[in-house]
Amino acid sequence: METGRQGTTLFTAICLLIALLLIIQLWLISAALDAAMSAQARVAVPASVASLVLFAFNVSLLWYVLDFDRRRRRVDPDA
């Protein structure tokens, strides 16, 4: 059974993970910007692909969070 306390712990961990991936994405965008300025497409394109992959992973984590929330509400409609 999903409880609020479990959710808080789980969401905190997921938020940390998403934030970590977000920092990697920030690093990727700065690398892409630098590459674009110096006309090195071989860096900018893989950087954007990697950023999209990280975003997709973040979406899957968020989906898990929302699914947990839905399940919890099913158990306790007042939550």
Next chain:
Amino acid sequence: MSKPLNDGPVAAKAVEPAETPHWKRDFPIRWEEDHYVTRRELAKFLTLGSGTIAAATVGVALLGDRLRPSGPMPPLRIDGAEGLARGASLLFRYPSEEDPCILVRLENDRLAAYSQVCTHLSCAVVHRPGSRELDCPCHEGHFDCIDGRPNSGPPTRRLPRILLNETLNGTYAVGVEV
């Protein structure tokens, strides 16, 4: 006898709404519930930020591709290049009037030309007569005159090189190598 303050479970049930309204779910009173809601919302916002950054990265890659000069560039005669003394420099604009460039005659009598726009934050680089470096006065950036690579200071990328064609009729700028 006075009336009791609490009428018991029957009265309490009459006051409580049948189901917690939606707005109340997102603004809970208990701390534990509040933590739950704020973490959930934070996950949403972080993912939104992640999407924005991913889109911006793709935009940067596409824009960088578009901004890159492509195709052959028209040749431009650089007046005064032939008479340039060793260790001296002159300014010209190529490929458009908005692109300042600098031509230097090196100690070995070869000519080298670069964009004058510093690769750090776009200040104009200058050349001191006799110097082997192009200097950026803004943040003390220094570039090598021979290949345009940064020697010291904040710049990390080399200066775009202007391709030259030296003929009997004069010296021509014929392209840009980023």
